[in-house]
Amino acid sequence: MSSSASFDSKAFLKQLTQRPGIYQMLDAEGKVLYVGKAKNLRKRVSSYFRESGLAPKTRALVSRIGGVEVTVTETEAEALILEQNLIKQYRPPYNILLRDDKSYPYIFLSDRDQFPRLGFYRGMKKRKGTYFGPFPSVQAVRETLSFLQKTFRVRQCEDSFFRNRSRPCLQYQIKRCTAPCVGLVDEQDYQRDVKHSRLFLDGTADSLMGVLEQQMEQASAQLAFERAAELRDQIASLRKVQAQQVIESGSGNCDVVAAAMEGDHCCVHVLYVRGGRILGSRSYHPKVPLATTAAELLADFVPQLYLRGRGAADPPEEIVVNGEISDSDLIQQVLSQQVGRRLHIKHQVRGTRARWLELATRTAAENLSGRVAALASLSSRFETLGGMLELEDVPQRVECFDISHSSGEATVASCVVFDHSGPVKSDYRRFNIDGITPGDDYAAMAQALKRRYTRIQKGEGKLPDVLFIDGGKGQMHKAADILAELGVVGVALVGIAKGVTRKPGLETLYLATDEGDRELAAEQSVLHLIQQVRDEAHRFAITGHKQRRDKKRRTSPLEGIPGIGPKRRRELLKFFGGLQQVQQASVADLARVPTVSRKLAETIYSALHNE
Structure with a gap:
C-alpha cells in the first residue's frame, strides 16, 4: 500500500525518531486528517505504510496523506494529553469527535x-x-x-x-x-x-435510613409525634426512591461504558452510578472513521470523554468498559493525575458491576439497532424524494428556509440542513432581517436567500440538491427569482403550502420548473421527511426570533447612542424619572441635564425618534 504520490513515506520514516510523541497526518492542502499518539513514533507511523494488512478505512486515510508532522514529548502521557488538545482544536475527519457541548450538570x-x-x-x-x-x-x-x-x-x-x-x-x-x-x-x-x-x-441511602429510623424512635419515646410522623414520611420517600432504581444492590461510584458497532455505525452507552445508584445514562453516536472493533472504539472514546477540558465529565474511581482497551494503563495514569486520586479502568467485573455492564451493553446494542433502522428509513425517503422530483441522482442534501416574526418585529430567517444521517446542525444558519417593511415575508425571504447563496457561490459552503421554501407559491416564486439572479443552478426548488386546515399531512407541494410551477403528489414517506425538515426550520426560526425579540426588549433605547455611557444613562433616567419621560422630552429639555450639551441632546433626540 502506498500513500499519495506527493509524500515520500520511505524517506520520511528513515529520519523519524523513536521517541514518544504525536503525529499529524495532513492532506495535500495542509489540512489535518488525523492526529495520533505513539510510544515509539517511527514504529507507529511505519505501521500505516506497510504493503498489506491495512483495513479499508486506513487505506483510505493513507491514500490522502500529503505530509506528516510530528511533535516529540517527554512521556507517552504528555503525548495523550497533547493528542486530545489537537483533536479538539482541529477536529480531524478521521478521529472520533464528540460534540463539544456544555459541561455536565x-x-x-x-x-x-x-x-x-x-x-x-x-x-x-x-x-x-x-x-x-x-x-x-x-x-x-x-x-x-x-x-x-x-x-x-x-x-x-x-x-x-x-x-x-x-x-x-x-x-x-x-x-x-x-x-x-x-x-x-x-x-x-x-x-x-x-x-x-x-x-x-x-x-449512602441505607445508612441515612438507619439514622432516620433511630431519630423516629427517639421522637416517639419523647412523645414528639409530629416530628416522628415527619421522619416516617422521609423514610417512606427514601424507600420509594430506592424501589424505583434499576438495580438496588451494589455500592461505589463508577461509570459503565459499553460500545456496540455495526458497519460504519456505532453507539456508546454510559451509565452513571454513584453510591450504588444509577443516576441516569447517556448514549453517544460518534463517527468512527478508523475503529473496526468495540475495543478500538473505546480506546479512542474514553480519552475524548474525560480529557476534553471544560466540557469533560469528572471521572469516578472506576470506569467499567465492555472491551479491553490497549492503552488502559496510560489512560488510567493520565486521568489519575488529572483528578488527583487513584482511578481504575476495568473490563472484567463480577457481581453487581457485571449486571450494570450487561445492562449498558444491551442498551447500546438496542440503541444502535434503532439508529441504523432510522437511518435506513431516512435514506429510503431520500430515494423516494428523488424519484418524486424526477432527479437523475438520489439527493444527498436538502435545505429549508422559514421566516419568523411578531407582527413584523425582530424578523429572523432560518436555514436548516438535512442529509442521509439526519440534521446537519453545524450547517444551520440564522439571518437577522433588517431594512425591509415590517411583516414583508417576501422581502425577508429574498434577503435571507441572497445572503446564504452569495456566500455559497463564493465557496463558503455546499449547494443543496433540494431547497424547500415554507410559504407556498408566492415565496417559491420569489426564491426562484433570487436563485436565477445569483446564477444558482442544479437545485430543485419546492414550495410547501400548509393548506386551509394547516394540519400536518395535508400540505400542498409545488415544484418550480422551467415551464412554470406544478403541483406534486407526494407519497406518505416523503411527506414525513418534508414535515420533519419543515418543522425543524420552523423551530429554529422561532427560537432565533424569540432570542432577538427578548434581547431587544431587555436593551434600553439609550444604549448605543454615541456619547451616552452608563453614567449619563443613569443621570438621564434620574433627571426625568424614567425612560418614557426621556423619550417624550424635547431637545431643550434634554439639554437641561447637567452633563448633556445641546449637540448631545440633539443626538439623543434624533436617535430616540429615528430621525
Whole structure:
C-alpha cells in the first residue's frame, strides 16, 4: 500500500525518531486528517505504510496523506494529553469527535454558609462548596432537587432572594422549605436537614435510613409525634426512591461504558452510578472513521470523554468498559493525575458491576439497532424524494428556509440542513432581517436567500440538491427569482403550502420548473421527511426570533447612542424619572441635564425618534 504520490513515506520514516510523541497526518492542502499518539513514533507511523494488512478505512486515510508532522514529548502521557488538545482544536475527519457541548450538570451545596443552599450548577468549579455529580442530564438534576426539596426542605433560592426576605415565601407555605431566611428554623435543625441531604447525595441511602429510623424512635419515646410522623414520611420517600432504581444492590461510584458497532455505525452507552445508584445514562453516536472493533472504539472514546477540558465529565474511581482497551494503563495514569486520586479502568467485573455492564451493553446494542433502522428509513425517503422530483441522482442534501416574526418585529430567517444521517446542525444558519417593511415575508425571504447563496457561490459552503421554501407559491416564486439572479443552478426548488386546515399531512407541494410551477403528489414517506425538515426550520426560526425579540426588549433605547455611557444613562433616567419621560422630552429639555450639551441632546433626540 502506498500513500499519495506527493509524500515520500520511505524517506520520511528513515529520519523519524523513536521517541514518544504525536503525529499529524495532513492532506495535500495542509489540512489535518488525523492526529495520533505513539510510544515509539517511527514504529507507529511505519505501521500505516506497510504493503498489506491495512483495513479499508486506513487505506483510505493513507491514500490522502500529503505530509506528516510530528511533535516529540517527554512521556507517552504528555503525548495523550497533547493528542486530545489537537483533536479538539482541529477536529480531524478521521478521529472520533464528540460534540463539544456544555459541561455536565452538578448539584451544588454551599456548605460554607450559615444556612447552606442546594442548587443546580454547571461550569467551572470556582465557588467554594461541595459538588455532587456529574449527572447525565438537566432533568436528572431537577428530579433529584425536587425530591430533596420535598423530603428535607433545604432552601434552593438564590442568595440575593434569601437575604432580602421579610416574610416566608410560597415554598414555606407548601412545605418545601423551613424558612431560614426569617428565622423560622434554628441553625441546628437546619444543619441536620443539610446533613441528611448530603448523605442522600453521597449515595449512602441505607445508612441515612438507619439514622432516620433511630431519630423516629427517639421522637416517639419523647412523645414528639409530629416530628416522628415527619421522619416516617422521609423514610417512606427514601424507600420509594430506592424501589424505583434499576438495580438496588451494589455500592461505589463508577461509570459503565459499553460500545456496540455495526458497519460504519456505532453507539456508546454510559451509565452513571454513584453510591450504588444509577443516576441516569447517556448514549453517544460518534463517527468512527478508523475503529473496526468495540475495543478500538473505546480506546479512542474514553480519552475524548474525560480529557476534553471544560466540557469533560469528572471521572469516578472506576470506569467499567465492555472491551479491553490497549492503552488502559496510560489512560488510567493520565486521568489519575488529572483528578488527583487513584482511578481504575476495568473490563472484567463480577457481581453487581457485571449486571450494570450487561445492562449498558444491551442498551447500546438496542440503541444502535434503532439508529441504523432510522437511518435506513431516512435514506429510503431520500430515494423516494428523488424519484418524486424526477432527479437523475438520489439527493444527498436538502435545505429549508422559514421566516419568523411578531407582527413584523425582530424578523429572523432560518436555514436548516438535512442529509442521509439526519440534521446537519453545524450547517444551520440564522439571518437577522433588517431594512425591509415590517411583516414583508417576501422581502425577508429574498434577503435571507441572497445572503446564504452569495456566500455559497463564493465557496463558503455546499449547494443543496433540494431547497424547500415554507410559504407556498408566492415565496417559491420569489426564491426562484433570487436563485436565477445569483446564477444558482442544479437545485430543485419546492414550495410547501400548509393548506386551509394547516394540519400536518395535508400540505400542498409545488415544484418550480422551467415551464412554470406544478403541483406534486407526494407519497406518505416523503411527506414525513418534508414535515420533519419543515418543522425543524420552523423551530429554529422561532427560537432565533424569540432570542432577538427578548434581547431587544431587555436593551434600553439609550444604549448605543454615541456619547451616552452608563453614567449619563443613569443621570438621564434620574433627571426625568424614567425612560418614557426621556423619550417624550424635547431637545431643550434634554439639554437641561447637567452633563448633556445641546449637540448631545440633539443626538439623543434624533436617535430616540429615528430621525
